[in-house]
Amino acid sequence: MKKSAFILSLLFAFFLMGCNRNSPGEPTDETSARVLTTNPWKVDKITDLNGNVINPSALPESSKALFGINIQFSDDKTVRAIDPVARTVINGGTWNFLDNQKVLDIDIKDLKGQFPINTLERSRMVLLNKVIFNGLNFEVYLVLVPAL
Numbered sequence: 001m002k003k004s005a006f007i008l009s010l011l012f013a014f015f016l017m018g019c020n021r022n023s024p025g026e027p028t029d030e031t032s033a034r035v036l037t038t039n040p041w042k043v044d045k046i047t048d049l050n051g052n053v054i055n056p057s058a059l060p061e062s063s064k065a066l067f068g069i070n071i072q073f074s075d076d077k078t079v080r081a082i083d084p085v086a087r088t089v090i091n092g093g094t095w096n097f098l099d100n101q102k103v104l105d106i107d108i109k110d111l112k113g114q115f116p117i118n119t120l121e122r123s124r125m126v127l128l129n130k131v132i133f134n135g136l137n138f139e140v141y142l143v144l145v146p147a148l
Contacts, residue, residue: 042147
């Protein structure tokens, strides 16, 4: 009897060790915010919805300007556009997550709006953006990488 109780408790222990305690689920506000605020970001490229890179010269001036700034998100929900050469703040504003962290609301001069998040990882952030060019609306992806 003692032997079977020992075997059952041993099997139960193996069962508990096999359970995944850190099951992946919806990202928490803390983890998404940590990824967002760890380092400044810069626009690496702008693509169409199929992933084809759009030549910056074909973009409107407001979109071209995004290539010349670093974007620093802070824990206190402030965001700054920084000149990467002079390392001075060009302008600033606020940011926040919306819709259960599926949308990034940014309020600064060069990058203002609500951007659905396609990808938010430590090495890459992809935001959906609407660009108006010659009176036509286009949806594009802003692909940002860490500005280290």
